[in-house]
Amino acid sequence: MFRFFKRKPENLPAAINPSEPATPDADPSPAAATPTWRDRLRGSLLGRQVSALFSSNPRLDDDLLDQLETTLLTADVGVKATTDVIDDLRKRMQAREFADVPALFAHLRGQLVAMLRPIEKPLELPDTPRPFVVLVVGVNGAGKTTTIGKLAKWMKREGLDVMLAAGDTFRAAAVEQLKTWGERNHVPVIAQGGGADSASVIFDALAAAKSRGADVLIADTAGRLHTQAGLMDELAKVKRVMGKLDTTAPHETLLVIDGNTGQNALNQAKQFHQAVGLSGLVVTKLDGTAKGGVVFALAREIGVPIRFIGVGEGLLDLRVFDAEEFVDGLLPATNG
Ligand SMILES: Nc1nc2c(ncn2[C@@H]2O[C@H](COP(=O)(O)OP(=O)(O)OP(=O)(O)O)[C@@H](O)[C@H]2O)c(=O)[nH]1
Ligand SMILES: [Mg+2]
Numbered sequence: 001m002f003r004f005f006k007r008k009p010e011n012l013p014a015a016i017n018p019s020e021p022a023t024p025d026a027d028p029s030p031a032a033a034t035p036t037w038r039d040r041l042r043g044s045l046l047g048r049q050v051s052a053l054f055s056s057n058p059r060l061d062d063d064l065l066d067q068l069e070t071t072l073l074t075a076d077v078g079v080k081a082t083t084d085v086i087d088d089l090r091k092r093m094q095a096r097e098f099a100d101v102p103a104l105f106a107h108l109r110g111q112l113v114a115m116l117r118p119i120e121k122p123l124e125l126p127d128t129p130r131p132f133v134v135l136v137v138g139v140n141g142a143g144k145t146t147t148i149g150k151l152a153k154w155m156k157r158e159g160l161d162v163m164l165a166a167g168d169t170f171r172a173a174a175v176e177q178l179k180t181w182g183e184r185n186h187v188p189v190i191a192q193g194g195g196a197d198s199a200s201v202i203f204d205a206l207a208a209a210k211s212r213g214a215d216v217l218i219a220d221t222a223g224r225l226h227t228q229a230g231l232m233d234e235l236a237k238v239k240r241v242m243g244k245l246d247t248t249a250p251h252e253t254l255l256v257i258d259g260n261t262g263q264n265a266l267n268q269a270k271q272f273h274q275a276v277g278l279s280g281l282v283v284t285k286l287d288g289t290a291k292g293g294v295v296f297a298l299a300r301e302i303g304v305p306i307r308f309i310g311v312g313e314g315l316l317d318l319r320v321f322d323a324e325e326f327v328d329g330l331l332p333a334t335n336g
């Protein structure tokens with residue numbers, strides 16, 4: 001059984017994006033001025049605004065709850081999750097459970113962690129069947145191919161024999177992008193010429209992975225809108241065709257969601273789940289301008305485990321999702 005687990009960053013290489021110099025195994029410099037993944041997460045709207053609210057010396061009253069409610073909604077936490085949080089805080093405030101604002105803040109952190117706990121289930125690779133097949137789906141530009149590159153690199157370093165399937169036959173550049181990742185990681189990429197059928201590329205790749213005895217096959221697919229029925233059917237076909245070689249494949253169907261998507265992320269997750277049956281999510285781009293709250297909305301309303309989060313373009317920036325670590329990254333502990 002191979003299980004993704006949290007490791008100390010010093011055990012991991014620095015960045016792995018294909019455009020960087022070819023020093024993939026260099027250790028990250030402790031003195032590097034680049035912000036940590038926590039810094040980047042904390043820069044999200046949710047992190048900044050909740051922190052600002054609690055450091056502004058607010059009074060313990062309804063006004064504080066109203067402001068917190070607005071903050072959560074603005075940061076994409078979603079109506080249902082926000083209502084759960086605010087109702088619970090209001091009840092406790094009325095019961096005089098909080099001695100002061102820091103006590104309320106500490107409780108809020110606990111609520112946020114509790115909301116994420118049920119979807120904190122790291123990806124596990126059992127010893128059989130082999131290859132373990134990961135199908136990666138999502139809308140255009142969500143970060144699918146980049147996530148595959150990071151995952152392949154990571155698995156390779158764990159000693160797993162990885163292969164990639166260039167199932168995005170829609171864009172010529174997509175095959176090249178995946179091949180670049182493959183070359184850098186010394187991971188074979190199975191691709192076909194232009195105009196090939198995605199299901200047939202992935203079928204061939206699975207056949208090749210089986211005959212080579214690979215541990216893992218990760219299949220890329222073209223970005224598609226969850227509203228495009230024809231393209232969603234194509235994904236169902238990919239799954240069916242895989243099933244001809246291995247009735248249990250794919251063993252993991254990952255939806256990659258851009259963390260900036262807002263509430264539309266919920267629709268994406270619902271539609272992809274309906275079309276292909278998801279087993280895991282990856283939420284990318286939680287660095288930068290992400291609002292950060294969508295993770296809570298997904299936890300509350302979709303309930304599919306979040307396997308990884310992307311907080312940048314380096315290997316360290318693909319984090320195994322951990323509820324407590326995520327909330328710690330988002331909200332500074334000093335206020336709690
Ligand atoms: N900041 C940041 N950028 C990311 C992250 N993940 C991916 N990206 C960037 O997002 C852009 C799109 O990434 P791709 O991996 O090509 O996305 P895709 O889903 O494969 O796109 P299509 O194949 O066109 O559907 C690239 O510029 C990536 O470098 C992340 O976690 N943080
Ligand atoms: Mg892609």
